[in-house]
Every structure is written in structure tokens, then in C-alpha cells.
Amino acid sequence: MGKIIVTGGKGLVGRCFDSDRFFRSTSTNLTERDQVRNYLQSVKADGIIHTAAKVGGVKGNMSFPADFTYQNLMMNTILIEEARLAGIRKLISFASTCVFPDKAEYPLTPEQIHLGPPHSSNYGYAYAKRMADVQIQAYREQYGVNYFSVIPCNIYGPGDNYDLENGHVIPALIHKFYLAKERNEDVTIWGSGNPLREFIFSKDVAKLVELLYDNYDSGVPVILSTGEEVSIGDIVSIIAEIFEFKGKIIFDKDKPEGQFRKPSDNSIIKEMFPDFKFTPVKDGLRESVEWFISNYPNVRK
Numbered sequence: 001m002g003k004i005i006v007t008g009g010k011g012l013v014g015r016c017f018d019s020d021r022f023f024r025s026t027s028t029n030l031t032e033r034d035q036v037r038n039y040l041q042s043v044k045a046d047g048i049i050h051t052a053a054k055v056g057g058v059k060g061n062m063s064f065p066a067d068f069t070y071q072n073l074m075m076n077t078i079l080i081e082e083a084r085l086a087g088i089r090k091l092i093s094f095a096s097t098c099v100f101p102d103k104a105e106y107p108l109t110p111e112q113i114h115l116g117p118p119h120s121s122n123y124g125y126a127y128a129k130r131m132a133d134v135q136i137q138a139y140r141e142q143y144g145v146n147y148f149s150v151i152p153c154n155i156y157g158p159g160d161n162y163d164l165e166n167g168h169v170i171p172a173l174i175h176k177f178y179l180a181k182e183r184n185e186d187v188t189i190w191g192s193g194n195p196l197r198e199f200i201f202s203k204d205v206a207k208l209v210e211l212l213y214d215n216y217d218s219g220v221p222v223i224l225s226t227g228e229e230v231s232i233g234d235i236v237s238i239i240a241e242i243f244e245f246k247g248k249i250i251f252d253k254d255k256p257e258g259q260f261r262k263p264s265d266n267s268i269i270k271e272m273f274p275d276f277k278f279t280p281v282k283d284g285l286r287e288s289v290e291w292f293i294s295n296y297p298n299v300r301k
């Protein structure tokens with residue numbers, strides 16, 4: 001079994017590919033073509049799992065649309081082309097359920113990706129990720145390579161980015177509750193708490209992607225979700241309970257809420273891996289909080 005490069009090897013998902021089958025790249029600047037070419041020549045892998053991306057939460061996407069557009073477009077465009085030139089036969093590229101049109105039929109299905117504009121809060125990231133799948137479809141057609149996209153819902157887990165302004169909701173809340181407990185302060189949540197999200201544990205994503213790497217050869221993008229929606233308010237209650245937080249929790253409705261919901265159709269993975277056990281969100285959150293407490297302050301923030 002040949003080596004598989006994992007880009008973004010230190011990231012939330014990339015760090016989960018920890019068997020010696022994987023070669024985690026951590027320092028190659030994927031927006032620099034020469035670096036990518038030299039790296040692929042030095043490793044000589046059979047496949048690539050491309051988890052690296054410029055990512056962030058609703059506010060990060062709204063504050064830096066140009067960075068999210070340019071960096072993701074460059075990374076994906078260069079890597080997919082250099083992979084082809086290096087003779088890489090299999091490549092899996094990560095998108096996210098925010099790529100779907102804001103006005104779509106629920107549950108979201110792969111066929112709907114291009115049927116309308118994404119939500120205004122993350123159009124830069126969403127269009128860049130859509131373009132990666134366009135490039136993949138074109139390369140499958142012209143070069144017969146077995147490249148495809150996976151489309152995870154909101155991912156969370158240990159080793160995330162805990163940036164309080166630009167990070168995703170779960171790491172931001174874990175960081176906020178930790179500080180509030182330390183300083184005996186209140187916690188402020190963005191929005192009403194009503195928006196719904198599907199959350200999948202990072203280690204489950206890595207397991208599913210490895211299974212797909214070995215068993216999936218179609219160009220149809222694969223949605224990776226649990227199929228279960230939870231409200232942000234529920235997530236807040238679970239994290240507060242794990243921290244045994246007794247202080248005040250304030251909902252600031254002036255803060256951005258993003259899309260109200262993005263429920264997705266996970267039937268491809270359900271049919272292929274009917275016995276796959278998703279980590280319950282309560283267990284995943286407990287493991288994520290414990291990791292944060294035992295690693296703070298040496299965390300990305």
C-alpha cells in the first residue's frame with residue numbers, strides 16, 4: 001500500500017491521520033507552486049488527502065473574504081495540477097456544507113452544489129471550494145484521474161483553532177467558557193442560539209475519509225455528516241455543563257448568525273458503511289474540552 005500525503009497535517013482533521021500509512025505535510029506553502037512541486041517530488045506518494053485550507057468561522061469569513069477566496073483558490077488549483085503532473089492517481093479534496101446554495105432544497109445533496117449563490121457570509125470560501133470540484137471533474141474527464149471531493153458538515157474536535165473572533169463556534173465557546181470560569185465572568189454567545197448545525201467529530205471524519213480512499217471511485221462528491229441537527233443553544237448548554245459553569249450566559253443578537261441551517265443528505269456514506277458509529281456530540285465535546293484544558297495555553301488561538 002503506497003504512501004498517502006495529508007496536507008494540513010497539523011490541522012483539526014489532518015492531525016487525525018496518524019497511522020504510518022500517512023505522510024502529514026505541515027510546512028509546505030501550498031500557494032507556492034515550486035514548493036508544492038518539490039514536495040511532491042521528494043515524497044513520491046500514491047495518493048493525497050487534501051485537508052489544508054484557509055478556514056474560519058462566520059465572522060472570520062465575513063472579515064477576510066479576499067483571503068478566503070485567494071488562498072483557497074491558489075492552494076487547490078496548484079495542488080490538483082501538480083498532483084496530476086506528479087502522477088498521483090487518487091486525491092480527495094475537502095469542501096464544506098457551506099458551499100451549497102443558501103436557498104436550496106433540504107436535505108442538501110451533491111447535485112445542488114452549483115444551483116445558486118452560497119450564503120453571503122462565506123461566498124469567497126464557498127466559490128473557491130466549488131471551483132476545486134469543477135477542476136476535479138474536469139481532470140477526471142480529461143486525465144482519467146480518480147480525484148473526488150468530500151463535503152463535511154461543521155467539524156469539531158481536539159487541536160482546533162481557538163481564535164475567539166475568527167474561529168468556529170465550538171472551539172470559540174470552549175475557549176470562552178474556560179476563560180469565564182478562570183476569571184469568574186459571564187459568557188457571551190453570538191446570536192439567538194436558534195440556528196441549527198450538523199456537527200461531526202474530527203476523528204470520525206478521518207476514519208470515513210480513509211474508508212472512502214480505499215473503497216470509493218466515483219466523481220460524485222461525498223457528504224460527510226451525521227444527519228443530526230443540533231441548535232447552537234443546545235451546544236452551549238452541553239459545554240456549560242461539561243465546565244460546570246454557574247455564571248450568566250448572554251445571547252448577543254447583534255453578532256452574526258450565518259445561515260439558519262444546512263441539513264445535508266449523508267446517504268452515500270450510510271449506504272457504503274451502514275455500521276459506521278458516529279461519536280455522540282456529548283462525548284466528542286467532552287473529549288474536546290478535556291484536550292483544551294490539558295493543553296491550554298499551548299493551543300492555536
Ligand code: GFB
Pocket residue numbers: 056057058059061096097098099121122125126153154155164166167168169170172173188189190191195197232255256257258259
Ligand atoms: O462555527 P460558525 O462560526 O460557522 O458559527 P457557520 C456557527 C453558529 O454559531 C452561528 C453561532 O450561528 C454563530 O452565530 N455562534 C455563537 C458563534 N457563538 C459563537 C462564537 O463565539 N463564535 C462563533 N464563530 N460562532 C462556517 C462557514 O459557517 O461554517 C465556514 O462560514 C465553514 O466557511 C464552517 O463552512 C464549517 O456554521 O455559521
